[in-house]
Amino acid sequence: MSEVRYPYMPEGCVFRFVGEDHPLMLAAARARAECAGDRLFPVGAVLARDGVVLARAGNGYDRGEGFVHVCPRVVLECPSGTGYELCDFHDAAGHAEPMLIAAARGQGRDPSGADVYLYGHWWCCEPCWSVMREAGVRDVYLVQDAHELFTRERVYAQTLQSRVKRAYIAGAYTNNNALATDKPVHIAFGAVCAGLGCQAVILFRDQEENKKPQEARDVKRVYQWSEDELRACDVLIADVSHPSLGAGGELALARIFEKPIVLVSKNGSLVSNFALGNPNVVYHLVYDDVETACRQLKNVLRQL
Ligand SMILES: [Zn+2]
Ligand SMILES: [Zn+2]
Numbered sequence: 083m084s085e086v087r088y089p090y091m092p093e094g095c096v097f098r099f100v101g102e103d104h105p106l107m108l109a110a111a112r113a114r115a116e117c118a119g120d121r122l123f124p125v126g127a128v129l130a131r132d133g134v135v136l137a138r139a140g141n142g143y144d145r146g147e148g149f150v151h152v153c154p155r156v157v158l159e160c161p162s163g164t165g166y167e168l169c170d171f172h173d174a175a176g177h178a179e180p181m182l183i184a185a186a187r188g189q190g191r192d193p194s195g196a197d198v199y200l201y202g203h204w205w206c207c208e209p210c211w212s213v214m215r216e217a218g219v220r221d222v223y224l225v226q227d228a229h230e231l232f233t234r235e236r237v238y239a240q241t242l243q244s245r246v247k248r249a250y251i252a253g254a255y256t257n258n259n260a261l262a263t264d265k266p267v268h269i270a271f272g273a274v275c276a277g278l279g280c281q282a283v284i285l286f287r288d289q290e291e292n293k294k295p296q297e298a299r300d301v302k303r304v305y306q307w308s309e310d311e312l313r314a315c316d317v318l319i320a321d322v323s324h325p326s327l328g329a330g331g332e333l334a335l336a337r338i339f340e341k342p343i344v345l346v347s348k349n350g351s352l353v354s355n356f357a358l359g360n361p362n363v364v365y366h367l368v369y370d371d372v373e374t375a376c377r378q379l380k381n382v383l384r385q386l
Contacts, residue, residue, distance in 0.1 A: 129183075137193075250312055
């Protein structure tokens with residue numbers, strides 16, 4: 083293992099290695115599956131002494147499997163080592179190692195002289211080493227071949243898989259002077275979804291394709307269509323560049339139906355605080371050109 087070059091390694095420190103089937107490594111893998119709130123690069127860790135687990139933790143502040151974080155660094159395609167200021171979720175305090183030490187102390191267990199088993203990563207960053215050394219941790223164990231198993235490419239190949247199968251695309255379709263330019267943008271968003279194996283539903287497209295009557299007496303049908311589709315979708319993509327009563331209602335329904343919301347707006351648009359503050363908003367994509375918007379939307383959806 084001496085040939086592995088680590089991005090950081092304090093002088094005099096080494097990693098120790100065990101197989102994936104080692105009981106404590108299995109426990110770390112379970113911690114990864116159950117505790118890691120970071121779906122993008124999940125890491126789990128256990129602290130053990132004499133074969134007994136003293137504490138367990140996952141990165142992503144232990145927020146667990148269902149927590150959604152859309153990382154701006156991934157959306158904006160920040161080169162490795164840059165853009166950390168954009169994300170307050172992936173910072174060192176939320177890494178598995180400090181979470182583990184904090185968990186042990188929280189349970190009144192002294193980490194000094196205990197070992198750390200880490201599953202899901204192949205090296206430890208400087209702040210994490212500092213926390214572990216300061217706590218008196220004895221050895222840090224990784225899984226054999228961790229440097230090959232948990233490269234960014236390999237992990238992302240597994241985790242950057244869009245799970246959304248149905249997207250509801252909303253926009254301002256009634257009182258909007260820019261409708262002629264907005265519609266093709268929404269169709270382009272629909273194509274992004276389709277490229278990820280996700281079906282997109284868009285009200286105006288559905289009406290045009292199905293030649294649905296749009297007379298006043300059908301307003302209840304239009305409303306019901308929207309409510310049913312919102313209930314059935316996995317994500318709401320709402321273009322909020324222009325104010326819209328309908329889109330506002332759709333955002334509220336998505337909140338009630340517990341759907342993640344991706345807000346999209348043209349750079350320079352004034353967006354209602356009521357929309358921006360919706361707790362179900364997982365990302366607000368501000369764009370200058372459609373091509374960039376589509377690429378970034380794809381990067382968002384791949385994280386959902
Ligand atoms: Zn992040
Ligand atoms: Zn770290």
